[in-house]
Amino acid sequence: MAAGSAATKQDLFDEAQTKNAAAISSGYSAKDIEVLEGLEPVRKRPGMYIGGTDARAMHHLFAEVLDNSMDEAVAGFANRIDVYLDAQGVLSVSDNGRGIPVDPHPKYPGKSALEVVMTVLHAGGKFSDKAYQTSGGLHGVGVSVVNALSDRLEVEVARDKRLHRMVFSPWPRPRRHRGFRPCPQSTRHDCALSSRSRYFW
Structure with missing residues (x-):
């Protein structure tokens, strides 16, 4: 034997x-030797970021978005968080916090801080205690991971009485050639309060 x-x-x-x-x-x-850039590593190996591809992992995506709003509330900058899930599976999270900055990012000419946060891994305001004393989530990875794994994501940020909106959706089709690009950022109408909304599905 x-x-x-x-x-x-x-x-x-x-x-x-x-x-x-x-x-x-x-x-x-x-x-x-492959080099994965942008959000492609997330799409290639989602389990590394959200622990799998099952229902629990999908709940993790929601938690990452909610954590951002919770951080604003814990820091004293927000006192309202609204969550809405419709019959088509579109999930919306909004708060009346400060909103993600929309001014140009110094490291990425031509891109707003909002676009950088949504499309670049490890970009966020939680690596030091300048913006938040305490925070949850994946610290600069969470919302970009949600963007990478969503069929469509819309973000609205109100700052300085103006509402800024960006949309990220699969392009080009077919889906196996999936990539994400932001629609041009647009200023829509005056808004009295700073707030942000995210819709993803």
């Missing part, structure tokens, strides 16, 4: 060696 087990292990080892030799002979080079 022991001898048979040893032989089996040796066979497996020999098979692995043969496969490795074949892989080497086929030419493993720099061109075989």
Whole structure:
């Protein structure tokens, strides 16, 4: 029995060696190294960011958006959070907090801080205690992960009495060629209070 087990292990080892030799002979080079940029790593391996692809993981996406509103409330900048889920599965989260900044980001010329937060991993205001003393969520990863894994995401931010809106949706089609691009940011109408809304499905 022991001898048979040893032989089996040796066979497996020999098979692995043969496969490795074949892989080497086929030419493993720099061109075989993939570099995933933007939000593509999230779409490729969602489990690394939200723990899977089941219903519990979907709930995690909602929690990430809600955490942002909760952080505003805990910090004393918001006293109202509204959550709405419609029959089509569109989830809306809004609060009357400060809203994500919409001015140009110094590190990304031509992009607002809002666009950077929504499309760049590890971009947010929670890495230091300048904006928040305490915070929840994935710290600069959460809302961009939600964007990456949503079929469509809309964000509205009211700052300085103006409402700014960005939409992220699958493009181009078909879906297997999925990519995200922001619609042009537009200032719509005066708004009396600072607030933000996010709709995603």
